[in-house]
Every structure is written in structure tokens, then in C-alpha cells.
Amino acid sequence: METVVHLRAAVALLGRFPALAGVDLDVRRGEVVLLNGPNGAGKTSLLRACAGLLPIVSGEAVVLGHDLRADRRAVRRRVGLLGHATGLYDELTVADNVRFWARAARAAPADADAAMAALGLDGRLRDVAVSRLSAGQRRRTSLAVLVARRPELWLLDEPHAGLDHEARDLVDGLVRDAARAGATIVVASHEHDRAAALAGRQVTIAGGTVQGEPEVARVP
Structure with a gap:
């Protein structure tokens, strides 16, 4: 089966601090x-590195066939990152945000509409400015952006x-559906029991490195 993420002795710095200190992961x-x-x-740093947002300064880092040390921008259209920052434009409506980011990823307008419907944003909320949304509604909008872009690699x-x-259950369903459709998902979550029920494999990170021997992978 194709390897989507391949890291060997991967090191990434935040200033002079090694956010990743020699990660091995497939x-x-x-x-x-x-x-x-x-x-x-180092969980967030690992996700950001795989998204091409944090430079790898040594070691090997190949995501979706792209060498991140040579060109980390090339992978960005094929990857969806849901981070702590929403990445949304406050002055734009929900629909405008989702459609803008879908278009940037060369997704069809129908993908944006379907994503908003999947996240329960196709009613009155679609025309509400992001600045007026609650924290939960903003999170749903960020998720809709990710779904609309139809990424091959989800970094959550x-x-x-x-x-x-209800929304947490919805997220779980989206993750399962994406995996069945062939997407790859790497998730960091303090909701351990909920996230573990989705995962086919768990990886422990400490001190910017992967700890112990990886479990045998299974695809849900």
C-alpha cells in the first residue's frame, strides 16, 4: 500500500528549539x-510539518510523493490542516469562506455546498459573517473548508x-467516510477514547520524537 507520509530522522526548528528532534514515521x-x-x-509541529508549514531542516520528509525539504509548498493543495487557528476571514460569510478556500484548492463549487450541508451550515448560517459566529460554529466552518477541499491527507x-x-459525532462520521474513500488521516486529540475509536493505529510522541515500536497498522 502506498506510503503517504515518510519521515526519517526529521528535524524541525521553532527558532533554535527542536520542535521535531528526529522523527521516524510512516x-x-x-x-x-x-x-x-x-x-x-511535538504533535502540532508534526502536523504542521506534514502540511508544509514548518520547514524540515534535516532528515527525510516525503508527503504524497513530495520532498518537503526541496519544495514544501507543492503539497499544500493536496493536504487539509485543521489547526487551532481557524484560517477564516472574519468579514466574509460562512459561504464565502468555504467557497473561497475550495476554489483555492481547485475544488468544484458543488463541493463547497456539499461540505456546508454536511456540517449543518446550509441554512441561515451560510450568510452570516464569521465574526458573528460562536466558537463551535467557527469550528464547523473550518471543518467545512477542509471537507470542501477534498484533501488526500487530513491533518486534524x-x-x-x-x-x-452532536457535532463531535458528525466529525467522527466525516473521518470514517473520508478514510473509506481513500483519504489518510492523522489526528491529535485529547479526546482519547473518541479518537482511539476512529484510529487503526496510535503513535506516541514525546520530546519531538516518536516513542517505542509502532503498532501494526490496520485500515478501518
């Missing part, structure tokens, strides 16, 4: 992988944060 197409570890362990940093129980 993730295959269709896997759902849960990243475990305390705050500051605390995807359940700020959501009610």
Missing part, C-alpha cells in the same frame, strides 16, 4: 493514525474542540 494511504503525547510533545489538531456532542 503512514499508509487510508490509515487513521492517532498521535498521543502531552502538551509540547484537536478536531472535537469547541463542539457539542
